[in-house]
Amino acid sequence: MEEQRTPRSPAWGGPPPWWRHGPPGSNRWDGGEPRAHWPWRSTLLLTVFVFIGSHFAAQSQQGDRASLDFFALSLLLVGSGLLLWRQRQPVLVAFGTAAAATVYLGAGYPYGPVFLTVAVGCFSAVVAGHRRAAWMAVGMLWAGHVLVAHWLYRWLPPSGDKAPSWGQEIIIATWIVAIVALAELVRVRREQWARDRAERAQAAARRADEERLRIARELHDVLAHSISVINVQAGVGLALLDSDPEQARTALTTIKAASKEALGEVRQVLDTLRAPGEAPRAPAPGLDRLSELVEQAAGAGLTVEVEGGAPKLPPGADLAAFRIVQEALTNVVRHSGSRHARVRLAHAEGALRLWIDDDGPATGADAGGSGNGLVGMRERAAALGGTIEAGPRDDGGFRVLAVLPMRAKEEDR
Template sequence: MDEQRGPGGGPPRWWRHGPPWGHLRDAAERGTRRPWRSTLLLTVFVLGGSNFAAQAQEGQRASLDVFARVLLLVGSGLLLWRKRYPVAVAFGTAVAAMVYLGAGYAYGPVFLTVAVACFSAIVAGHRRAAWSAVGMLWAGHVLVAHWLYRWLPPTGDTAASWWQEVAVATWVVAIVAVAELARVRREQWAGERAERAQAARRRADEERLRIARELHDVLAHSISVINVQAGVGLALLDTDPEQARTALTTIKEASKEALGEVRQVLDTLRTPGDAPRAPAPGLDRLPELVEQAAGAGLAVEVEGEPPRLPPGADLAAFRIVQEALTNVVRHSGSRHARVRVEHGGGALRLCVDDDGPATGADAGGSGNGLAGMRERAAALGGTIEAGPRADGGFRVLAVLPLKVKEDR
């Protein structure tokens, strides 16, 4: 923790750029921030366009007065809340536009505020509300243009053409269709982002599981050898110093190898994506396993010639044999084990046998050895069978479906 603090024992380095939960606060602010710029530009456009439309339709529609400009400002200003209250804004802009048209003011960009509000509502998922608001505006316009126009300004107004209503309905359908398309596309993007995030979490979980298996297999095997040799060294320290020295030498070599493999695993965490500094172990290192097991008092007989395998399968096969021999050292009273390697028909078979019997003593293991072996085999599409034999021994049989490379 000290290395994360700033100079002079000040706050941690990451605090200089804000607390770790700052991105959550920023996301929340972005979600509630009002769209001032777009609303201001739209308001200017609506006011300017309405003035131009009023001049073009002078004598046919009522001139813009204070009430008209208030309605235009209200309809445009409501768009500031279109992200937080999309339904209310959709209906509010529709009502403002309907009152504007009912007052006899000039046709113009007043419909644009309704279009933007309904677009936002549909994209936010409020489809029925947006359709209802648009339908209410269109029905109100039909009512005003074909019936109420007799009693509403401007004086002497006539009924609108039904072709005009068809044109308005076409524009409404087009706007809503574009909004629906944007909503669908937005949902697709959200689904894709969720899938990518889930895939990233899954890859991270798989990587953590892989590293946990590697550390378990490395440490379990090496510490088992160290434990046995430490017991031998303590027992022979006074009576046979030379044999005790041999046990201590074995402990030193096993601990050095374990540290090297642990360092290699941890290096993959510090520099992800870089090539490992040392090649991953494979079945070509079976003689080293035999030698280490001999140091722990276990004689191992190997039958069969290991084939050449892809790196991932080679590592899995090596770790399965290593864990199986570690379990013999820990849990079996037998001092002899057999490793049989067979391949053919696109499959590799690894069989590790000991004659038992089980000691029944607590060997200090985590209980994850067999589970780790099964996970390694399952990752390659293979299987693991482990259990006692009828004659009292124990067998681990791994079948890995592999395409063996014949060239060496």
């Protein structure tokens, strides 16, 4: 099995996070690794520029520096040609170009575009995350130049050469620092691009997950209530089919109405997925349809008393309140032996309070529920900044208490 390696920090030696997966805009192999191109055209242009620039530099420095010969041209070709590997072997290229330039200057050849090959090689190494290697390469070049220019010049060509001023060394060092600093700036900027892109992708995935959860919750609430009513009425119809056909007919009528309503609401939810942008659909249900829930519960044999009036709520809070009451009544139908429930509404201090009570006892019956009802209610309330408390009462019944803010969260910002 291939050894698993822990990625190194990009602080000094390791590649930055984006390098394994490619910098912004880079192409990739199908396997996920970044695809390193062979930069033929840019390398060729740089090589031509270095040769032509070095030729003019040799003419302007004639008499002060050694003339270009085959060895000098070979060193220029090696330094420029190494840049072809700068995306695949950035460390090797950084040290190779620095070494070629050091030998070139040590041999007394003219100053000029030879520094460009080192700049490009070290720039590529820094951008690839190999900062230590880039700094060491330019440091080696500068140290080699100081050694040759101020000590070994007596024994190296051209003859009669003199030591340059230290001001010239400071200028060279300044250019080196500027090049590496520019490379560092590009590296930091690319890492920032990669982080921003990753954050945008995570945000998009999070929004998709939240939307899937919302749709699943909506479908659950719609189907659970209707199917519970259908389940109860189907049992009534089967029990009375022979002894009381008229009552069985009433049960079947209730099943038809409940299934039609469920199909309509499911179609409304699915329309939001099929249509691009804002899907045209009917208004979302709210507490103004509380009477419909009471009628549906009555069809399932549950008497519901409603106390208090519904205040004006934002659409999101209105829908959440409706679904919470719907799910609570569905749970009474499924799991309670009581055939009586109470819904009480009150609002104060910017919050709506909903109490849904039944007298129990719990029967343990399950009308095909998924067990996600209370979870869905809590998620709806939490999404609005509210709370849900659900549990048995001291007298043996069961209570659901929902507290929902009457202002949308975005209005508070």
